[in-house]
Structure formats: structure tokens, C-alpha cells
Amino acid sequence: MTSLFEEVTPSSGDDIPTTRVELNLNGERRAANVEPRLLLAHLIRNGFRLTGTHTGCDTTNCGACTVLYDGQPVKSCTMFAVQANGHEVTTVEGMATASELHPVQEGFKDEHGLQCGFCTPGMMLSAKALLDENPNPTEDEVRWALSGNLCRCTGYQNIVKAVLWAAQKMRGEIPGDPDVSADAGEES
Amino acid sequence: MSLDEIKIGGLGASRRRVEDNRFIRGKGNYVDDVVLPGMLHMEILRSPIAHARIRSIDVSGAWAIPGVRLVLTGEMMAARNLAWMPTLSYDTQAVLATDKVRFQGQEVACVIADDPYIAKDGCEAIVVDYEPLPPIVNPTQAMAPGAPLIRDDKVNQNDNVIFDWEVGDRDGTDRAFAEADVVSEIDMHYPRSHPSPIEACGSIADFDRSTSKLTVYMTTQAPHIIRAAVSLVAEIPEHMIRIIAPDLGGGFGNKVPVYPGYVASILASILLERPVKWIEDKSGNLISTGFGRDVYLKGQMALRNDGKILGVRMHTDSDHGAFFSDAQPSKFKIGLMHSAFACYDIPNAHLTARGVYTNKAPGGVAYRCSFRVTEAMYFQERMVQAAADDLGMDQAQFRRVNLVRDDDFPHRTPFGFLTDSGQYEKCLDIGLEAIGYEQFLADKEEAAKRGRLLGIGISTMTEPLGAGNSREYDILGIKMFDSAELRVHMTGKAILRTGAKTQGQGHETTWAQIVAHELGIPADDIVVEEGDTDTAPFGMGTYASRSTPVAGAAVAMVSRKIRAKARKIAAHLLEVSEEDIEWELGRFHVRGAPDRGVTIQECAMAAYSNVPDGLEPGLENNAYYDPPNLTWPFACYIATVEVDPETGVWDVLRVVAVDDCGVRINPMIVEGQIMGGLTEAYAMANMQFITFDEDGNCVGSNYMDYLLPTAWETPGFELHEVVTPCPHHPIGAKGIGECATVGGPAAFVNAVMDALKGTGVRNIDMPLLPDRVHEALTLRHDVSGAPPVKGG
Numbered sequence: 001m002t003s004l005f006e007e008v009t010p011s012s013g014d015d016i017p018t019t020r021v022e023l024n025l026n027g028e029r030r031a032a033n034v035e036p037r038l039l040l041a042h043l044i045r046n047g048f049r050l051t052g053t054h055t056g057c058d059t060t061n062c063g064a065c066t067v068l069y070d071g072q073p074v075k076s077c078t079m080f081a082v083q084a085n086g087h088e089v090t091t092v093e094g095m096a097t098a099s100e101l102h103p104v105q106e107g108f109k110d111e112h113g114l115q116c117g118f119c120t121p122g123m124m125l126s127a128k129a130l131l132d133e134n135p136n137p138t139e140d141e142v143r144w145a146l147s148g149n150l151c152r153c154t155g156y157q158n159i160v161k162a163v164l165w166a167a168q169k170m171r172g173e174i175p176g177d178p179d180v181s182a183d184a185g186e187e188s
Numbered sequence: 189m190s191l192d193e194i195k196i197g198g199l200g201a202s203r204r205r206v207e208d209n210r211f212i213r214g215k216g217n218y219v220d221d222v223v224l225p226g227m228l229h230m231e232i233l234r235s236p237i238a239h240a241r242i243r244s245i246d247v248s249g250a251w252a253i254p255g256v257r258l259v260l261t262g263e264m265m266a267a268r269n270l271a272w273m274p275t276l277s278y279d280t281q282a283v284l285a286t287d288k289v290r291f292q293g294q295e296v297a298c299v300i301a302d303d304p305y306i307a308k309d310g311c312e313a314i315v316v317d318y319e320p321l322p323p324i325v326n327p328t329q330a331m332a333p334g335a336p337l338i339r340d341d342k343v344n345q346n347d348n349v350i351f352d353w354e355v356g357d358r359d360g361t362d363r364a365f366a367e368a369d370v371v372s373e374i375d376m377h378y379p380r381s382h383p384s385p386i387e388a389c390g391s392i393a394d395f396d397r398s399t400s401k402l403t404v405y406m407t408t409q410a411p412h413i414i415r416a417a418v419s420l421v422a423e424i425p426e427h428m429i430r431i432i433a434p435d436l437g438g439g440f441g442n443k444v445p446v447y448p449g450y451v452a453s454i455l456a457s458i459l460l461e462r463p464v465k466w467i468e469d470k471s472g473n474l475i476s477t478g479f480g481r482d483v484y485l486k487g488q489m490a491l492r493n494d495g496k497i498l499g500v501r502m503h504t505d506s507d508h509g510a511f512f513s514d515a516q517p518s519k520f521k522i523g524l525m526h527s528a529f530a531c532y533d534i535p536n537a538h539l540t541a542r543g544v545y546t547n548k549a550p551g552g553v554a555y556r557c558s559f560r561v562t563e564a565m566y567f568q569e570r571m572v573q574a575a576a577d578d579l580g581m582d583q584a585q586f587r588r589v590n591l592v593r594d595d596d597f598p599h600r601t602p603f604g605f606l607t608d609s610g611q612y613e614k615c616l617d618i619g620l621e622a623i624g625y626e627q628f629l630a631d632k633e634e635a636a637k638r639g640r641l642l643g644i645g646i647s648t649m650t651e652p653l654g655a656g657n658s659r660e661y662d663i664l665g666i667k668m669f670d671s672a673e674l675r676v677h678m679t680g681k682a683i684l685r686t687g688a689k690t691q692g693q694g695h696e697t698t699w700a701q702i703v704a705h706e707l708g709i710p711a712d713d714i715v716v717e718e719g720d721t722d723t724a725p726f727g728m729g730t731y732a733s734r735s736t737p738v739a740g741a742a743v744a745m746v747s748r749k750i751r752a753k754a755r756k757i758a759a760h761l762l763e764v765s766e767e768d769i770e771w772e773l774g775r776f777h778v779r780g781a782p783d784r785g786v787t788i789q790e791c792a793m794a795a796y797s798n799v800p801d802g803l804e805p806g807l808e809n810n811a812y813y814d815p816p817n818l819t820w821p822f823a824c825y826i827a828t829v830e831v832d833p834e835t836g837v838w839d840v841l842r843v844v845a846v847d848d849c850g851v852r853i854n855p856m857i858v859e860g861q862i863m864g865g866l867t868e869a870y871a872m873a874n875m876q877f878i879t880f881d882e883d884g885n886c887v888g889s890n891y892m893d894y895l896l897p898t899a900w901e902t903p904g905f906e907l908h909e910v911v912t913p914c915p916h917h918p919i920g921a922k923g924i925g926e927c928a929t930v931g932g933p934a935a936f937v938n939a940v941m942d943a944l945k946g947t948g949v950r951n952i953d954m955p956l957l958p959d960r961v962h963e964a965l966t967l968r969h970d971v972s973g974a975p976p977v978k979g980g
Contacts, residue, residue: 037305046303051221052214054437056386057470061891064386064437092214105212109204112860116692117211118218118386118437147900150891152386152438153692154860155867156899 023084025050026094034081041065043081044091052092052121056150063149066122067091073129075148092121095128103166104128110175113162115153123149127163135171139164191774197711198704198773199919202856205697206712207690216435219390222405224463227392228257230453231307232472233297233314235289238325238547238884239336240318242285242296249313250299255306258456259314260298262286265455272341273421273451275513276444276663279350280342281550282511283448289318290338290510291549292886293475295448300456300464323547323884324348327484327505330544338510338545348545350512353521356538356603361490364499364536368490372575376972377953378563379877380482380507380548382894383555385691387437388473391450392465393457402457403430406450409439409689410729413663415721417446422454433719439691440868441553444515444731445478474894475886478515479878480555482507482548483522483563487571490536495581495589499536500529500602502567506543506552514552515731516559517661517668523560524652526603528568531612531650531822532590537602547884556868556929558653558732565649569934573645573941574950583938584620587648588613607650609912610822610848616648618908619824619846628828641831642841643943647935648825652818653923654737663728670734671725672742673810674703674750678796680789682714684746687727688739689719693925694857695735699743701853702919706747707754708774708788725810733923736853737819737914744918746811753807754791760800761786819914819922821849825866825935831943836962838940840870840903845932848910849924850917859907861925866905869932871897873940875955 018033025048032047044053044067055077056064065077068090076089095102104124107113114120123146130137130145137145142163143156151159168175197203210216247259262284265271272280285296299310322336329335330348339345365371392405402424408414411431419426436443453466468477483506490499504522508514516523522541529537555562576586591612592599599607623644632642658667671687684699700714718724727739751771758776759766768779777785786794795807828841845862852858868876875895878888888894913920933954940956941949949964953972960971 035305045220049223050214051218052216054218054387055220056388056437057891059470059890059892062386062470092212096213101212108212109208112205112856114208114211114692115694115860115864116385116387116436116438117207117216120211121214124212143899147898150386150896150898152384152440152868152896153864155863155865155905156902157863157905158860160899 019082021081021085023086024088026090036080036082038081039077040079040081040084041076044076050091050093054118054121056118061150062119063122063126064119066125066149068125068129071129071132073126090125092124095124102128103169104131104163106169107162107166111158111162111165113154113159119149119151123151123159127166130163131167131170135167137167190772191708193705193773196704196708197701199701199851199853201701201854203697203701203711203854205694207694207696218387218435218437219392219405219407220467222392222434224392224394227463227465228300228302228460229304229307230298230300230456230464230466231304231311232295232449233299233311234472234476235285235292235294235296237289237318237320238292238323239288239290239321241288241321243317243319245297246315247297249315250310253306253310253313255302256299256310257302258300258460259310260284260452260456268455270421270451270455273446275511277512277514277516278518279512281513283451287341288321291547292884293472293549295476298452298456300460304467325546325548325880325882325884327507327544327546330546338547350508350543350545351521352542354538354540355526357536358538360536361499361501361538365490365501368498369493370491370578372489372491372571372578374487374571374574374951376485376487376567376570376951378481378483378566379879379954381480381555381872381876382474382878383440383442383478383480383553384474384894384896385438385440385442388468388470389443389447389449389477390465390467391453392463393454394463395457395461397461401428401430402454403432404450404454405432405434407436407443408433409436409443409691409731411689411719411721412687412726413666413729414446416666418454421451430720430722433689436691440556441480441515441731442478444553445513447477470891471889474878475889476549478551478553479549480551480553481563485567487567489571489575491575491579493579495579495586497532497534497575497590500534502528502539504541506541507546507548508543508552509546509548509550511550512543513550515554517655518663518665519660520559523554524558525560525564527561527601527605527652528564530601530605530607530652530820531592531648533592533596534590534602539603548880554732556865557926558651558655561651562930565651565930566934569647569649570937570951573938577945583646584616584625587616587646591616591648605652606817607820608817608915610650610820611910611912612648612822615822615824615846615848615910618910619826619844622844622906622908623826623828623842639833641833641943642828643831643939643941644826644828645935645938645940645942646824646826647931647938649931650820650822651927651930652820653733653926654815654819655732655734656814657816658814666728668728669812669814670727670738670742671810671812672739672746673725674746674808676750676792676807678793680709680713680792682709683717684714684743685717685724686739686743687725688730688735691730693730693735693861694854698853698857699740702740702743703747705919706744707751733925736921737917737923738813738815740921741815741918742811742813745813746809749809749811750807754788756800756803757791757794758786761790761794816916819850819917821847821922821924821927823847823927823931825928825932827935827939829936829939829943831940831961833965836958836960836965838956838961840936842906843903844906844908845928846908846910847924847927848912849927850912850914850922851920853921858924862907862928863905865926865928866932867897867902868929870903870936873933873936873954873956875957877955
């Protein structure tokens with residue numbers, strides 16, 4: 001967030017003082033001066049330009065803005081940016097390494113767990129949080145864990161399959177893939 | 189020797205989606221992700237009142253806030269002739285209100301500022317003085333004598349009626365009713381619902397004074413129609429407008445219309461000569477943008493004692509809100525409502541339809557359906573079940589008696605459509621077998637002895653998908669066809685562009701599969717682009733399940749044009765005449781000498797390096813496809829439920845879906861579409877509706893009040909398929925994206941009503957909330973029909 005120049009709004013005499021926020025974002029230390037009312041989702045999206053965190057409903061219902069806050073899924077549209085001070089935040093951009101997708105990401109692609117993709121980052125982070133705590137969930141446990149994330153496209157069935165696929169992979173079991181011969185679109 | 193079509197990602201391959209590679213990394217590019225240098229932010233001030241005269245608007249408070257760059261009001265729009273804009277149904281709609289506000293949530297002013305927080309502060313600092321007027325929240329009120337006139341802005345509009353329309357054979361239907369043994373009647377309301385993609389609407393307008401070019405990033409399912417509309421509304425030459433629809437976070441019909449926010453952001457950018465971004469919040473989306481449904485039905489069916497349907501009468505009263513902005517083919521006033529009963533062999537039918545203005549948000553968009561087909565099929569299947577019950581006949585058997593038979597195609601429907609293919613009874617049989625129909629009936633009887641209420645609901649339907657043909661289907665006179673452009677590069681790789689616009693349907697994956705099927709070029713070697721009007725060929729966009737029937741057909745046709753040219757090149761390379769060339773997937777060979785051949789890739793290289801005399805170089809072409817008919821997929825959905833008589837809560841036990849959408853390009857994606865559709869069907873049957881209180885306040889303006897099903901309550905789905913190829917589509921495909929949303933709701937409602945059979949309750953309107961079911965069960969009466977159950 002260092003720059004030689006930053007245009008600011010002209011003073012009105014009663015400017016809201018800004019507060020410094022320092023957090024660990026996807027394993028990297030980041031800092032910013034923010035208005036106290038700035039929402040965490042907007043700091044991530046507009047401040048740090050990580051646009052994989054989506055805002056869908058503004059009322060903590062849809063879960064598109066879900067990020068991990070010290071490992072727990074939270075809805076970043078209803079947290080202030082200042083609340084992240086001194087904490088760890090993981091967004092969808094922090095899931096994969098340069099060369100390797102997270103098994104949850106692989107599972108979503110393999111099981112057709114997404115269509116328009118808008119709910120997907122939040123959905124995947126909720127799934128990751130579940131699997132970090134419970135490596136062998138039942139279908140009901142997956143459905144319950146994802147019940148704070150809305151999807152309008154898929155009907156959830158393939159999302160649930162994707163999470164169970166990822167769980168299997170994370171346990172070191174190679175998930176069976178009946179359509180392996182059809183995977184012309186698979187990445188190498 | 190021959191290529192394995194599945195291995196190259198051709199027709200029938202459950203190819204994993206190429207677009208997922210960016211979405212799973214958070215690298216999608218939705219409108220709100222686009223940032224332009226110098227960009228400002230716009231917020232909209234909306235009316236808190238459903239019907240009121242505007243006495244004054246004081247914007248001085250907004251101007252006083254540092255960082256506010258512009259405040260737009262209706263008066264300023266009017267000075268530029270932009271206060272009103274045309275709708276897609278030959279009506280007008282206010283961009284920013286000048287005289288009155290006509291629904292809660294109507295756009296009153298816009299503030300453009302350095303950041304969205306300041307713009308919102310600006311909206312809160314505007315003072316509007318409203319003089320409240322009596323609100324109208326349903327058709328009964330709208331048509332009552334002495335009702336307040338909502339559209340007093342329109343010359344010659346003396347009441348609240350928008351249209352009075354009829355279709356079908358009135359006399360023939362009257363005769364059918366005169367001959368009937370039994371007449372079955374039912375009144376219903378298909379409640380207002382909102383498509384509600386998780387991503388709301390938005391735009392970034394960027395007017396460049398130096399080039400006079402306007403670029404608009406926009407959440408639109410139909411970028412080319414928008415380009416034409418913007419050109420007409422804003423009086424900017426069409427070639428100076430570029431509409432870019434980037435990734436869309438769902439659409440479902442909500443992103444077809446032109447919205448005031450788009451227009452205001454464009455004017456703001458022109459005035460300020462800077463990019464202006466408008467991102468709608470969820471509440472704004474739910475209370476002001478295109479809703480679906482809101483139709484009341486009076487239905488009558490003339491029946492013979494043996495179960496034969498002799499005729500059908502339907503009358504609909506539809507609530508279109510304050511502006512008639514339905515997105516539908518121009519000549520049909522209530523969309524394709526008259527596609528009802530297309531799967532049944534019924535000699536006579538007559539439909540009258542009346543549409544009215546109310547003080548509710550405009551819309552009437554096709555919410556995941558082909559222009560009111562959802563209402564048509566819901567009414568049809570509820571009428572069918574009620575008729576079977578009235579005759580004391582088994583609901584499956586009643587359908588069997590009346591379904592169009594396989595050898596009756598082509599079949600003229602009672603309202604004049606031509607259906608061309610299907611195996612209806614086979615689909616029904618597969619569905620009944622899968623659910624274990626006979627066993628369930630026995631279980632139900634057994635459970636009843638212990639006071640448990642089990643029910644089974646069936647919904648069978650064929651629906652018209654894929655508008656046009658262009659003879660009958662146009663929007664504002666623009667013919668409904670679609671397009672594809674294919675450029676094969678010299679190394680055999682290719683780029684394909686179409687006039688459609690994917691919103692999650694997976695066009696980037698499936699269109700390449702069609703090209704792979706036609707040309708043998710591996711799907712991975714083809715990139716697909718859509719949504720940019722400067723590069724994509726003209727098309728009508730994606731809605732009404734029209735992409736595969738129309739744009740998908742254009743993809744096949746342009747591929748065939750490419751193959752025809754490649755054949756000439758192959759003949760040249762193989763030094764034989766064209767007639768002696770044979771095609772196999774991906775390769776031409778000399779007839780009788782299969783070893784002497786050239787691949788499509790070798791032909792591509794030659795098109796740029798070794799063209800025969802008299803042939804143009806290059807291997808690029810386009811196709812504009814005007815389908816000869818709609819496509820008619822068929823579906824049979826069956827649900828079983830258990831109703832708790834103490835609470836009125838009902839649980840879904842099983843859902844079986846049998847879909848016949850012809851040839852499936854990518855079975856994985858087709859099944860994804862069906863499951864998504866079934867979920868919306870379940871949602872509408874169970875919880876999802878937008879209603880209004882008597883003051884016209886929208887109840888359902890956020891996701892706490894507008895309930896969408898989560899993973900927890902959504903049932904599991906069991907899918908089955910039948911394949912009856914479409915006889916006129918180049919690869920035999922039919923539309924599928926909306927079938928389950930259209931046909932599904934009746935299966936759930938029929939199941940609950942079946943559980944209540946014998947109680948005297950004939951109908952409960954959707955959504956079947958526990959209190960409605962409980963009321964019906966306790967008081968033994970219907971909870972349905974007009975005037976509305978509660979509120980609007």
C-alpha cells in the first residue's frame with residue numbers, strides 16, 4: 001500500500017480520522033489506513049484488489065464474501081476492516097499455491113460444483129474450514145456447514161459431491177472418476 | 189484411425205468446464221471487479237413510498253459533501269429528454285421520477301462521488317417531499333371502479349388496464365364445454381418471485397470525448413439488444429457504443445431488461461467525462477428490477493367420464509407493476525402462456541388474458557423460463573391433477589389417457605403451436621418405475637391408517653424453448669435469430685464467438701464441443717468468447733433456453749461452412765476432385781483410399797499457405813441461424829412428500845426427474861442445469877415469494893425476508909434421461925436450462941395436495957408455507973386465488 005501519490009478527498013473540516021490496520025492476508029503482512037466504517041470485504045476487494053471475495057447481499061445471508069478469519073469462516077461484508085487488525089485472513093486467492101490447486105478447488109471443478117462462479121469462492125472457503133476441522137464429514141455435515149452460503153445455479157447436490165471428493169483426496173484416498181476418459185478439458 | 193470423439197471433447201463428452209479454471213481461483217471478472225482509471229461511483233436514491241406525488245427534491249445537502257461530483261434528478265434527465273425510456277414491451281418507464289413515484293424502490297435521484305461510501309452519504313443527504321397517494325397492490329384493486337390512475341403520464345390511459353388479449357377458439361371451446369360430462373374448475377395465483385442471481389445488477393459507463401465512443405461494462409444477458417436500446421435512448425450512433433458483458437454472477441432473466449441505473453451511469457459519464465461505476469445493492473435489486481410471475485388464473489376443464497379432456501378455458505389477470513416492461517416476443521401479450529397443454533391431445537382451448545398496472549416494481553421477466561411458460565405449465569399441471577381428482581381417476585392414468593402419442597407428431601397444440609417430437613409416455617413410465625409408484629400408493633394407504641399424510645405429485649410437460657423462428661418472434665421488431673463466427677488459425681487452433689451470453693451455462697466449454705464434433709478439432713484447441721459487441725457477431729443473447737437451440741445451431745452451421753471450404757482445400761492437396769473426397773472426424777481422405785488423407789489442421793495450414801487458384805485464402809466464416817421452429821423438450825417430474833398435520837410443515841421424501849432434451853452436448857452440464865432448475869422449483873413451491881403489504885411496502889426486500897433454499901433444506905434429486913433428437917436442430921439438441929424450473933413446481937404442489945386428498949382442500953397457492961397448509965387442513969378450505977391471500 002505504499003505509493004508516492006494518493007489523491008484524497010478535500011477536507012470538509014470534520015474529516016473522519018483514519019485508523020491503521022495491519023493483518024496477515026494470505027500469508028503476507030499487509031497494512032492500510034482506513035476509515036473506521038470501511039467493511040472488511042471492501043478493504044479486501046477495493047483496497048488490496050483481491051476481487052475473488054464477492055459481495056452478494058450486504059446482509060450476511062448469501063455468504064459470497066466468506067473469508068477465513070483465523071481459520072474460521074466469516075462473512076466479510078458484515079465485519080469492519082479494523083476488526084481484522086492483528087488477525088489472519090485467508091481469501092480464495094490464498095487457497096492454491098502457484099503450481100497446485102487446493103483439493104476443494106479441484107473437487108469443485110471435477111464434480112461440476114459451480115456454474116456462474118459467483119458464490120464459489122465463499123462456498124469453497126466454508127468447505128475448507130469444515131474439512132480442516134472434520135476430515136471425514138457425512139453428507140448432512142457438509143450440507144449443514146454450507147448452509148450459510150447461497151447458490152442459485154447448482155442446487156447444491158454437486159457442491160456436496162465436490163466437498164466429499166475433496167475430503168477423500170485430503171485423506172489420501174484417490175477419488176474415483178467415472179468420466180476420466182471424458183476429461184478433455186482437464187488441466188495437466 | 190478415426191478420432192475418438194469423446195477423447196477430443198466432442199458431442200456427449202462430460203468435459204470439465206474450461207471457465208472453472210478462473211472461477212475456482214477467484215479470477216472471474218465480474219462487473220464490480222473492473223476498475224478503470226479515474227473511475228467514480230454512483231448510488232441511487234429510491235422512493236420509500238409506493239405511490240406519491242413528488243412535491244420537491246432538495247439536493248443541496250448532497251452537493252455539500254466533499255467528494256460528491258454530480259447529483260442527478262429527474263428534472264435534469266428531462267432536460268436531456270432522458271427522464272423516460274422505452275421498455276421492451278412498447279411502454280415507457282421512468283429513468284428518474286419527475287412527477288410521481290409509482291412503486292417502492294423507484295429511482296428518484298443519483299449521486300456520483302469519489303467512492304461508493306460518499307455516494308451513499310450523498311443519497312442520505314437528499315430531502316424529498318412526497319405527497320402520498322393511495323397505493324394499488326393487486327389486480328382486483330387495479331380494476332376496481334374509481335381506482336386511482338397509476339399511469340396518468342400516458343395520453344389516453346384512463347384506467348389501469350394494459351391489455352386485454354385472447355387466443356384460441358372461443359366457439360369450439362364453448363361447444364366442448366356443452367358436451368362435457370364433468371367440468372373441473374380451479375382458481376390459483378402464481379405469486380410474484382424474483383430471479384435473484386447472487387450478483388445484483390451494475391454497470392460502468394466510460395464515455396471518451398476524444399473518440400466520442402461510449403464503452404459500457406454491464407450485467408446483461410443480451411448485449412446487442414442493449415447496444416441498440418442505448419443508441420435509441422441516448423441518441424448515440426450505434427457504432428460508437430461498445431457493450432461488454434463480462435462474467436455474470438447468474439442471470440435467470442433478471443439481466444435482460446434495460447434498467448434506470450444503466451442509463452443514469454451513462455449520462456453521468458457523458459457529463460463528467462469520467463468512468464462511472466454503479467453497483468446495485470441486493471435490496472435495490474429485489475425491490476426494483478425484473479420480477480417474475482404474479483399471475484392469477486381462473487381455469488376450467490371440460491371432461492368426459494372416461495378421462496378424455498375435451499376443452500380448456502383459461503383466464504389470467506396479471507400484475508405487471510407500474511411499467512409494462514415484460515421481456516417477451518412483441519406479439520404475445522402474456523408471453524407464451526398459450527403453450528399450456530401442448531403435451532396433451534386436446535381439441536379445443538381458449539385463453540383470455542388481462543394485464544394491469546399496480547404500484548409494484550415493473551418486470552414480468554422470464555424468470556428462468558421461456559416467457560410465462562412457467563405459469564402456463566404450473567396452471568396446466570395443477571388443473572390436470574384437480575381434474576383427475578374430480579373424476580376420481582388416478583393422476584398417472586389420467587395423463588396417460590391424454591398425452592400426445594409418439595406417432596402423432598407433428599402435433600398441433602390446442603392453441604396452435606406445432607410440436608415435433610417426443611416419447612411422452614415412455615418418460616412417464618420411467619418416472620413411475622423409478623419412484624416405485626404402485627408401492628408408494630400402498631405405503632401411503634398404510635401410513636394414512638396411522639394418521640400420517642403422504643403424497644405423490646406428478647408433473648408432465650413439454651415447453652417451447654429457443655425463440656425464434658424470426659417469423660413469429662421478435663423483440664421491438666428485432667428478429668429473434670442468433671449467430672456464430674469461427675476463425676480457424678493456420679496451426680489448426682480456433683476462436684469462436686457467438687451472439688449469446690453465458691451466465692453459468694458453460695458456453696465456453698460446450699460450444700467448443702460442437703465445433704469438435706463438426707470439425708474434429710479438439711475442444712481444447714478452441715477458445716470461446718461472448719459478450720463484447722465490438723467483437724461478437726450480432727445476436728439476441730441468452731434467455732428462454734435459447735442458446736443451444738439457436739446460437740448452438742449457428743455454431744454447428746458455421747463449422748459446416750468451414751468444413752465445406754476445407755474440403756476444397758483437401759481436394760487440392762490430395763490432387764483429386766472434390767467429389768472424390770470423404771470426411772471422417774477431423775480428416776478428409778480419398779474415396780476408396782483411406783490412407784491418402786489430410787487432417788483438418790493440414791487444411792487450415794494450407795488455407796494460409798497453399799490455396800488453390802480461385803479460392804479465397806483464410807479459414808474464417810460466420811453463420812446466422814433462424815430456427816424453423818421452437819424446440820420442445822419433454823419432462824416428467826415426480827415428488828413424494830410427507831405433511832405434518834400438526835404444523836403444516838412438509839418434507840420432501842424423493843424427487844425423480846426424467847428429462848428428454850434431445851441430444852446432450854455435455855451430459856454433466858445438462859444434469860447441472862436440471863438440478864439447479866429443480867431447486868428453484870422447490871424454492872417456489874416451498875418458500876420463495878415477494879409480497880407486499882397493503883401500503884405497497886415490499887416484503888421480501890432482502891435475503892432475510894426473501895427466502896432462498898440453502899444446501900440444508902434442498903432435497904436430493906434422482907435424474908433419468910430419454911433422448912428424442914430434435915428433428916430440425918443441426919445436432920438434434922433441444923433447450924434444457926429452464927425445464928425443471930418450469931415443470932418442477934407443480935410436482936411439489938401436486939404432492940402436497942395429494943397428501944391432503946379427501947380433506948376437501950382443492951388448492952393452496954405457492955409457496956406452501958406451513959401456516960397456509962395448516963390453515964387449509966384445519967379449516968378444510970382452499971387458501972388460494974384472487975383477491976390475494978395476504979397483501980399483494
